[in-house]
Amino acid sequence: MPSKIPGADEFTSRPVPRAELLAQISPNLPLHTLDDAAGTGDVNALTYEVVRHRLWAITQEMGETLRRMSGSHVVTESNDFNFSICDELGEQVQVGTYNIGLIGSMDLAIVWTLRHRADNPGIEEGDMFLCNDPWIGGGLHQNDAAILAPIFHEGKLFGWTTAIAHQVDLGGPRPGSFDPAAQDVFGEALPTPPIKVVRGGVLQRDVADAWVRRSRLPHMVGLDLRAKVAANKNAAEQILRLIDKYGADTVKAVMRRMMDDAEHRLRAKLRTLPEGTWSAVGYQEQSGSGDRGLHAIRVAMTKQGDKLVFDFRGTAGQTGIINCPYPGLRAGIVFTMLPLLAGDIPWAAGGLMRCFEIVTDEDTITNASFPAAVGKGPFGPAWGAGNLVAEVLAKMLDAEPDRRSDVQSICNGTTDLCVVSGVDVRGGGSKGFVSPVFDVMAGGYGAQVSHDGVDTGGRLIIPSARAPDVEMTEYLYPLVALWRREQTDSGGPGRQRGGMSGSVCYVQHPDQDGTMSLVVSGTGKVANQNVGLAGGYPGNSQLDLVVRGIGVPQLADASAIPGALDELGGEIEVLPCEGTSTLGAGDALYLHWQAGGGYGDPLLRPADSVRDDVVAVRVSADAAREVYGVVVAGGEVDATATGEAREKLRRRRATGAGLPDAAPLPVTEPGLAGSRRLDDNLAVLESGGDRTVACTHCGTGLGALAGGAFVAALARRDAAPTEAGPHIWRDPSVYVDAEVVFRQLLCPGCLTAVYSRVVPVDHPLPDDDYRSWA
Numbered sequence: 076m077p078s079k080i081p082g083a084d085e086f087t088s089r090p091v092p093r094a095e096l097l098a099q100i101s102p103n104l105p106l107h108t109l110d111d112a113a114g115t116g117d118v119n120a121l122t123y124e125v126v127r128h129r130l131w132a133i134t135q136e137m138g139e140t141l142r143r144m145s146g147s148h149v150v151t152e153s154n155d156f157n158f159s160i161c162d163e164l165g166e167q168v169q170v171g172t173y174n175i176g177l178i179g180s181m182d183l184a185i186v187w188t189l190r191h192r193a194d195n196p197g198i199e200e201g202d203m204f205l206c207n208d209p210w211i212g213g214g215l216h217q218n219d220a221a222i223l224a225p226i227f228h229e230g231k232l233f234g235w236t237t238a239i240a241h242q243v244d245l246g247g248p249r250p251g252s253f254d255p256a257a258q259d260v261f262g263e264a265l266p267t268p269p270i271k272v273v274r275g276g277v278l279q280r281d282v283a284d285a286w287v288r289r290s291r292l293p294h295m296v297g298l299d300l301r302a303k304v305a306a307n308k309n310a311a312e313q314i315l316r317l318i319d320k321y322g323a324d325t326v327k328a329v330m331r332r333m334m335d336d337a338e339h340r341l342r343a344k345l346r347t348l349p350e351g352t353w354s355a356v357g358y359q360e361q362s363g364s365g366d367r368g369l370h371a372i373r374v375a376m377t378k379q380g381d382k383l384v385f386d387f388r389g390t391a392g393q394t395g396i397i398n399c400p401y402p403g404l405r406a407g408i409v410f411t412m413l414p415l416l417a418g419d420i421p422w423a424a425g426g427l428m429r430c431f432e433i434v435t436d437e438d439t440i441t442n443a444s445f446p447a448a449v450g451k452g453p454f455g456p457a458w459g460a461g462n463l464v465a466e467v468l469a470k471m472l473d474a475e476p477d478r479r480s481d482v483q484s485i486c487n488g489t490t491d492l493c494v495v496s497g498v499d500v501r502g503g504g505s506k507g508f509v510s511p512v513f514d515v516m517a518g519g520y521g522a523q524v525s526h527d528g529v530d531t532g533g534r535l536i537i538p539s540a541r542a543p544d545v546e547m548t549e550y551l552y553p554l555v556a557l558w559r560r561e562q563t564d565s566g567g568p569g570r571q572r573g574g575m576s577g578s579v580c581y582v583q584h585p586d587q588d589g590t591m592s593l594v595v596s597g598t599g600k601v602a603n604q605n606v607g608l609a610g611g612y613p614g615n616s617q618l619d620l621v622v623r624g625i626g627v628p629q630l631a632d633a634s635a636i637p638g639a640l641d642e643l644g645g646e647i648e649v650l651p652c653e654g655t656s657t658l659g660a661g662d663a664l665y666l667h668w669q670a671g672g673g674y675g676d677p678l679l680r681p682a683d684s685v686r687d688d689v690v691a692v693r694v695s696a697d698a699a700r701e702v703y704g705v706v707v708a709g710g711e712v713d714a715t716a717t718g719e720a721r722e723k724l725r726r727r728r729a730t731g732a733g734l735p736d737a738a739p740l741p742v743t744e745p746g747l748a749g750s751r752r753l754d755d756n757l758a759v760l761e762s763g764g765d766r767t768v769a770c771t772h773c774g775t776g777l778g779a780l781a782g783g784a785f786v787a788a789l790a791r792r793d794a795a796p797t798e799a800g801p802h803i804w805r806d807p808s809v810y811v812d813a814e815v816v817f818r819q820l821l822c823p824g825c826l827t828a829v830y831s832r833v834v835p836v837d838h839p840l841p842d843d844d845y846r847s848w849a
Contacts, residue, residue: 083445085191086268088183088211089401090428096164096186101193106163107231109327118328126321126329127421130169133313134158137238137306138171144302146295148551149241152543153513156240158306159424160314160330161185163232166425168330172538175413176215176453176461177239178424179406183212185223185235188269196271200227203273203304205286207245208266210445212402215453217264218242218252222272222300224307226314228323234330236310238303242296243509246289247450249594250496250509255653256364257396257448264450265289273304291496291509334426341417341430342381349474352377352844353467357459358602358835359440360811361652362395363448367812369602369835370397372441372459376467385464386434390441396596396653398443399452405433406453407441407461410536415468415483451596451653458489461536462604465521469608470843473754479524484573484611484672486528486535487518488604489597491617491668495658497591499553501584508552512579512666514559517542519566519574519614519670522607524755528574528671530693531561553584557637562615562667564698564801569611569673570680570755575693576615576670580640582625582663591658595619595650599669601807601815603799603833609755610819610828611673612702615802619650620665621658640665652810667802675755676828677703678721679742679772682712698801725826732790732821740824745774753845756822756829757785775824783843789820789829796833803833813837 091099100106118126137158142151149155157173165185170178184206192198203224206213213221221239225232245252245264252264260266272282283300287293318326353376358369370391377384385408399407408431409424417427435442440456443449462485472478496509517531534540545556557580567573583591598604603613625637626644637643643663650656658664685705688694699705704721706713725739747769750758758771759780768777768785778785793816796803807815813835820830820840830841 079444080446086208086210086445087401088187090183091186093164096189100189104193104198105231107228107233107323107327108163109324109331118325118332122321122325123329123332126317126326127333129317130160130330133310134160134169134171136313137236137310138173140306140309141238141240141302144298144305145240146298147240147243148510148513148543149243150299152541152547153516154537154539154541156238159237160310161235161237162327162330162425163234165189165235166334168333168423168425170422170424174537175410176406176457176536177219179409180212180402181221181237181239182425183402184221184269187211188223192269198225198232199275201273201276202271203307204269205272205282205300206267206269208268209403209449209452210266210400211268213237214239215399215403215406215457216450217266218245219453220245222303222307223269224311226311228315228318233318233323233327234314236307236314238306240299240303242290242299243511244291245296246291249655250291250592251494251511251594253450253492253494253594253596255396255594255596255655257450259448260446263448272300278304291507333421333423337417337420337423337426338429340420341427344416345378345381345383345430347475348378348471348478350378350846351471353470354842355463355466356839357463357604359397359455359459360598360601362397364654366395366653367810369811369813370394370440372456372463374460374463374467376464376471378471381430383431384434385431387439387441387460388434388436390436390439393438393440393443393447396448396451397455398440398447398449399456400449401435401442403449403452403457404435404441404460407457408433408464411461411464412468414535414538415465415481418481454490454492454596455598458536459598459604462488466606466608470754473524473609474752474845476752482524482608482674484521484528484567484569484608484674485604485606486521486671487576488599488614488617488669491515491619491666492596493619493664493666494594495552495554495591495664498589500588501553501586510552512581513543514545514577514579515666515668516540517577518668519576521605521671522567522569522571522573522611522674524571524674527572528566530566530575531577532574553587554581555584556581557663562802563692564695565615565670566693567605567607567612567614567671567673568677568698568702568800569607570675570677571611571673572680572688572693573605573607573611573614573671573673576668578665578667580663580665583658583660587660593621593656593658593664595656596653598652600652600804601810601833602835603803605669605672606832607672608674610676610831612677612799612831613672613803613833614670615667615800616804617669618667618804621648621650621656622646622663622665623648624661625663649809678724679827682714682717686710686712695801702800728792728819728821728826731792731794734790734823739826740773740775742772742825742827744772747771747774756827770822770824770827772827773822773825775822780845783841786820786840788823790823790826792819792821793817793836794819799831799833
């Protein structure tokens with residue numbers, strides 16, 4: 076059991092029902108509330124739309140304010156920030172399309188502020204509160220710093236605006252505030268509960284000085300602080316003008332109706348979806364420097380009526396740095412659910428979050444207790460939990476014919492964190508710098524039922540994410556890019572291919588002298604986070620390298636720029652999942668981030684589509700033959716050789732699964748009249764009240780649907796991880812001690828892949844319970 080700090084429970088936040096919260100707020104804080112009996116239907120349709128769209132525009136303008144004032148590469152180039160407009164109790168009426176994870180628990184931070192700051196130091200007109208405490212909410216780790224701004228009208232608290240952005244450095248032992256060796260939160264940046272940084276419209280110099288004093292980049296942090304204050308101030312002024320024009324009750328009625336409408340629309344969608352429980356298990360690799368373990372995150376999502384329950388019990392206990400508190404877990408659900416399940420619903424997040432519940436054990440990596448180290452929270456357990464939520468949502472949607480177009484395999488797994496720091500001596504100067512490599516924003520999107528994933532499309536959780544301009548990176552930091560490009564074969568193979576990822580290779584600037592420090596962290600180097608669906612293969616393994624003693628150091632006298640790792644010369648150092656390293660004058664830094672997972676068995680991909688990918692260099696000719704079973708020669712498909720290659724691959728599957736060496740059944744796509752699909756490969760047949768599962772490609776019966784009994788009839792094959800594709804890491808033992816395999820579950824008739832994962836050998840079989848359809 077983790078050690079407990081007396082009094083730490085005071086600095087935690089959980090959702091509180093409105094009536095209960097109202098009873099906990101000091102009577103000294105007057106609130107503008109809308110009489111529930113009056114309802115929200117009195118606002119006419121035209122007024123509702125005008126006010127609703129104005130609130131949306133105000134939120135977007137907050138983004139422009141911050142971007143124009145910020146000096147941070149994170150904000151100006153990569154859009155790692157977000158905003159929200161909330162009602163008087165913190166329910167979010169409108170959120171931005173930037174980093175959705177940053178608003179997944181913003182309401183919890185406001186709730187905590189209402190409960191603990193109303194009397195002392197007070198919540199008054201013109202005040203703003205600064206918070207970076209991940210146990211309270213508003214962000215996923217300490218580097219996410221939020222400004223919470225109450226809006227008063229005629230002496231009453233009408234609502235809140237919030238602005239939040241990732242800060243590159245807020246102190247701690249390592250530049251960038253992320254330390255893979257941290258034993259607890261005291262080895263990381265300091266968390267700060269809501270503290271009044273603006274009082275009566277005046278920035279408090281003592282608080283602002285204390286805030287920037289902790290950072291290695293005080294001017295940048297200070298400028299971002301003022302930019303967030305300005306964004307909130309401008310938003311409040313515009314909301315008050317809106318109130319002056321339409322009246323406080325009308326604007327509040329619109330806000331309430333926006334949330335109610337979002338809730339009603341999502342609940343209506345949920346009622347059309349199958350009843351059941353869908354499960355998924357994922358892994359975090361290496362809990363910190365020196366660890367070689369895999370740590371499981373488990374989720375079982377139950378859909379009943381118009382509600383979802385996410386049960387994370389059974390997740391590994393908190394350990395090392397791979398932890399997030401409850402607000403981070405909630406954010407992981409929100410940043411997945413909004414784009415995948417509510418993409419056609421306005422993001423009034425307060426209403427959407429009423430539609431799900433969370434069940435979780437305490438003291439786990441997805442619900443860590445203070446003082447656990449939580450610096451990796453956003454791109455570790457929160458994102459890992461979000462990937463699993465995406466997986467179970469996809470399985471539920473795949474079983475509803477009218478929603479299959481919404482199904483998407485997992486996008487780009489998680490981020491590839493590499494923080495580069497040192498002293499920039501270009502031009503005779505001497506200026507310290509700290510920067511994550513943000514090229515990794517260009518992740519691949521997961522494949523869909525009818526479409527390939529978007530190549531280097533960005534981040535699912537940051538709809539407006541951008542990879543920075545390479546020239547801007549080279550201008551700001553003493554680095555030179557040898558290349559940044561999409562990587563052939565990176566997209567997860569499938570009937571529909573996952574979107575490609577990319578790689579980048581940096582060396583020090585020729586004028587630079589000395590050694591730079593590297594802090595690296597990345598999950599998905601062994602057990603892929605970017606999994607495929609319905610037999611689709613995962614996207615590439617994440618890979619971080621330093622090449623020592625390259626053949627053309629600094630490019631000083633180079634006549635050609637190297638275009639691949641094997642052209643650099645030197646010795647390759649494989650960077651760990653969690654650790655530190657250095658970049659010297661004769662070294663190159665190589666990062667290859669994750670692509671999207673595939674959908675459906677790659678042996679079912681049309682040969683012409685594979686040919687097109689080969690011609691476009693999205694897929695290599697070798698991978699076309701060895702993974703897709705398609706032989707491309709001279710830019711054309713060799714039909715005879717392709718038939719033989721696919722037959723050979725199916726027989727290899729049979730041998731690996733211990734099945735007789737007989738010709739597999741042909742893929743004939745039988746009609747299966749009266750059946751209903753579970754996904755690309757499986758359908759349910761009803762007869763006399765019984766429900767059995769059959770293969771949609773050959774008609775082979777597999778067994779009863781009830782309790783997932785049909786899974787036992789599937790053939791199982793465990794093979795070397797590299798059989799999942801050429802960009803799967805060849806040697807898991809470099810990173811972890813566990814035995815890792817490429818596991819496939821196959822139709823025993825035609826050998827079509829139903830399930831394909833790179834997992835530890837003790838990974839559980841699927842345990843989904845399809846109970847009924849609406």
